[in-house]
Amino acid sequence: MKSNLHRRQPKDVDNTGFSPNSAAEGSRLINKDGSTNLRKIGLGIFERYSIFHTLLRMSGTKFLSLVFLFYTATNIIFAFVYLAIGIDKLSGVEASSNFLTNFTQAFFFSSQTMTTVGYGHVAPHGFIANAFASIESFLGIITFALVTGMFYARFSRPKAYIKFSDNILIAPHKEGRAVMFRLATYKNNHLTEVHAEVTVAIHHLHDGKRVSKFYPMPLEISRINSLAISWTCVHYITEDSPLWLMRQEDMRDARIEFMVTIKAFDDNYSNTVLQRTSYNYDEMVYGAKFELMYKRSDAGDVTEVMMNKINAYVPHAFVEDVVENA
Numbered sequence: 201m202k203s204n205l206h207r208r209q210p211k212d213v214d215n216t217g218f219s220p221n222s223a224a225e226g227s228r229l230i231n232k233d234g235s236t237n238l239r240k241i242g243l244g245i246f247e248r249y250s251i252f253h254t255l256l257r258m259s260g261t262k263f264l265s266l267v268f269l270f271y272t273a274t275n276i277i278f279a280f281v282y283l284a285i286g287i288d289k290l291s292g293v294e295a296s297s298n299f300l301t302n303f304t305q306a307f308f309f310s311s312q313t314m315t316t317v318g319y320g321h322v323a324p325h326g327f328i329a330n331a332f333a334s335i336e337s338f339l340g341i342i343t344f345a346l347v348t349g350m351f352y353a354r355f356s357r358p359k360a361y362i363k364f365s366d367n368i369l370i371a372p373h374k375e376g377r378a379v380m381f382r383l384a385t386y387k388n389n390h391l392t393e394v395h396a397e398v399t400v401a402i403h404h405l406h407d408g409k410r411v412s413k414f415y416p417m418p419l420e421i422s423r424i425n426s427l428a429i430s431w432t433c434v435h436y437i438t439e440d441s442p443l444w445l446m447r448q449e450d451m452r453d454a455r456i457e458f459m460v461t462i463k464a465f466d467d468n469y470s471n472t473v474l475q476r477t478s479y480n481y482d483e484m485v486y487g488a489k490f491e492l493m494y495k496r497s498d499a500g501d502v503t504e505v506m507m508n509k510i511n512a513y514v515p516h517a518f519v520e521d522v523v524e525n526a
Contacts, residue, residue, distance in 0.1 A: 210415055210416070212413040212415050213415065213416060214414070218414070220413065221412070225412065229457055230457070230476060234476030234478075256354060263354065270343070271314075274339070275310040275314060278314070279307040280306075281332055282306040282310065285328050285329050289325050289326050289329040290309055290323070290325065291324075292322040305322070313333050313340070314343075315340060316340060316341065358469040359475075360466070360474065361389055362384070362391075362427075362475045363383065363384055363507065363510055364381065364460070366483065366511045367484065368381040368458055368479035368484050368485070369484075369488045370486045370488075371488060371489045371490075372517075376438070378435060378437060379417070379443065380433065380489075380490065381432070382431065382510055383430065383433070383462065384431065384505065384510055385427055389467075390426070390466070390467045391466055392426050392427075392464065392465050392467060393423070393425065394431070394462065395422060395423045396422055396423070397460075397463075398416075398460050399414055399415065400414070400415050401458075401459065402454045402456055403454050403456075417443075419433050419434060420434045420435070421433075421434070429494050448486040451486075455480070456484070457479065457480045457481070458480075459476070459478045460477050460478060462474065462475050487515060488513040488514060488515050489516040490512065491513060493505065493506050493507075
């Protein structure tokens with residue numbers, strides 16, 4: 201076998217948006233969810249973050265919790281305001297010597313005012329009470345308009361709904377080795393014109409300093425007409441591959457990271473969707489093959505895709521490894 205020092209390397213690319221200075225990198229370049237593993241500093245928090253994009257990308261549970269927290273906190277603040285003005289300024293409220301009773305009545309009046317429900321049982325009395333009630337109702341109109349718009353933006357935002365395998369495999373393929381990962385859609389959406397692009401980041405030791413080099417990894421099939429079942433993306437390691445002659449220990453020493461981008465057209469949204477992920481050297485399994493994840497139904501009338509098996513693989517030793525261990 202030729203030395204790794206003399207292995208052929210394709211031309212690297214410098215349009216990834218990442219620096220070649222590997223000493224400045226974190227544990228990975230791309231997170232599993234496709235976001236960049238970056239944190240911007242040196243600016244104020246309101247300059248670094250877009251509220252719209254933060255709310256748009258936030259999980260549904262966190263978003264609903266934040267809306268509920270804002271709604272509750274606002275009503276608590278206005279409840280204290282009405283108590284400070286005087287509970288007697290809210291006609292229809294039965295004043296009590298108990299603070300909690302007065303507070304709950306002021307809180308529920310605030311809630312009715314903010315949502316502009318106005319049951320009519322309680323009404324503000326006097327200029328100051330009416331002024332604060334007007335301010336709160338105006339704030340409620342603006343807030344609920346923004347929340348409604350954000351709900352629509354989150355609901356209508358095109359998403360690929362693609363699930364990737366947890367691991368990337370170095371598997372026996374043809375007469376040699378291949379890099380493989382698997383993906384499938386997990387919703388009832390239909391993706392067509394699906395295109396996959398993979399870039400590998402390899403950290404080389406150059407003049408005693410580590411530098412990052414980025415290489416395109418051509419796939420055997422980089423485009424499919426329809427992502428109906430599942431798709432195992434395969435990069436065959438030939439002499440033109442950046443991984444040529446690299447063994448498992450070489451890949452780990454080079455802190456390899458595979459950056460994956462999937463673009464497709466969603467028939468339902470009539471729009472292009474995109475999803476990214478990455479695999480680093482800790483998520484690489486050497487010497488394994490994916491198990492089949494679909495089968496014919498018992499009735500024989502439909503194909504069943506077993507999404508719980510998207511990560512399933514079995515060990516599969518390379519021929520030369522078997523010979524060496526014999």
